[in-house]
Amino acid sequence: MILDIRSNHLFVISDLHLGSPVANAVEELLLFLDHVEESGASLCINGDGFDLLQSRWSSLIAAALPVIRRLRRLRSAGSQIYYVLGNHDIMLEHLLLDLPIVTAPFLNVTSGGRRIRIEHGHLSEPFYAAHPDLYEFGGRLSRFALFAKSDVYRGWSRAQLALDRRRRSRGEYPHHRTANALFERGFDAVVLGHTHLPERTELPLGLFVNGGDWLSHRSVVEVLGGEITLHEWN
Amino acid sequence: MEFADGEMIVREGDDGAEMFIVQSGRVVISRHRDCSDTILQVVERGEFFGEMSLLESLPRDADARADGRTRLLVIGPGGLLLRLRRDPSLALEMLHILSGRVRALNQRLDAR
Numbered sequence: 001m002i003l004d005i006r007s008n009h010l011f012v013i014s015d016l017h018l019g020s021p022v023a024n025a026v027e028e029l030l031l032f033l034d035h036v037e038e039s040g041a042s043l044c045i046n047g048d049g050f051d052l053l054q055s056r057w058s059s060l061i062a063a064a065l066p067v068i069r070r071l072r073r074l075r076s077a078g079s080q081i082y083y084v085l086g087n088h089d090i091m092l093e094h095l096l097l098d099l100p101i102v103t104a105p106f107l108n109v110t111s112g113g114r115r116i117r118i119e120h121g122h123l124s125e126p127f128y129a130a131h132p133d134l135y136e137f138g139g140r141l142s143r144f145a146l147f148a149k150s151d152v153y154r155g156w157s158r159a160q161l162a163l164d165r166r167r168r169s170r171g172e173y174p175h176h177r178t179a180n181a182l183f184e185r186g187f188d189a190v191v192l193g194h195t196h197l198p199e200r201t202e203l204p205l206g207l208f209v210n211g212g213d214w215l216s217h218r219s220v221v222e223v224l225g226g227e228i229t230l231h232e233w234n
Numbered sequence: 235m236e237f238a239d240g241e242m243i244v245r246e247g248d249d250g251a252e253m254f255i256v257q258s259g260r261v262v263i264s265r266h267r268d269c270s271d272t273i274l275q276v277v278e279r280g281e282f283f284g285e286m287s288l289l290e291s292l293p294r295d296a297d298a299r300a301d302g303r304t305r306l307l308v309i310g311p312g313g314l315l316l317r318l319r320r321d322p323s324l325a326l327e328m329l330h331i332l333s334g335r336v337r338a339l340n341q342r343l344d345a346r
Binding site: 001003105106108115117119123177178181182184185186187 | 255256257258279280307317320321322323324326327330
């Protein structure tokens, strides 16, 4: 298992949810992968790239195949590709082993002398940590609602945002707590995904970044010589 | 805990039940035998040492000295459990490093 890597130039994207009925960014994603190839950088997909919980096989294959082809091309061009597993794709682990990419539960990246932790972030979610089976069951159930009416995702996003704000106002934001535990262990920055809410915040002990998603956003985290920026791909 | 350059952190044979994670600086692990010091390992930022005493409740196996101004996170047995609960990736990192150490020892044995 590879956990520690060095990379001067790395792009991090997360929560593509390819195959899910609300995924709508395959064409833009392919253009983005072209950009990664042109820049000679490495790529990290930080969890939930392929969605096995909320997809039909037909939609998953239709969305994933062109992306997998482009990933193979990217790897042939010399870019390293890392895949950090999330909660919607953990069962893909063995299939992903056949791709020319490194799969990992999290990555410790050294870039420009800075130590950066990249992980999906679902384990920071208190409900997921306490009841992973129930969380997965809920995810599977909501698949039917999503296929019936994709507006359900908008409702879920609003609920997520409201929960996020409430936790922050109480000073109980679990993802910041995870980041703080990692800063204490000598990390300078923590990059998570999972919540679909892009964020770049300087906390007292280090830099917290959430890579957002490729459903409502097209967020890209770029690590260049240890500097971390968050922007929208267009 | 902060240590000045060259300051001793633990001594071989000391009792102790904490492990340490290097937050900044670095730590040299060495053993004193036959009037000379042998450096076993240099522990860099983010890495840990002292876990053998924590896990096995045995005296320290080697000396640890700060190399440059060094700040350490100290974790005791109860604190380790709580930290693993909050940050399970620490357990995987510890296993990863311990596995690497076993492999290195096996290779040294094979080379003999």
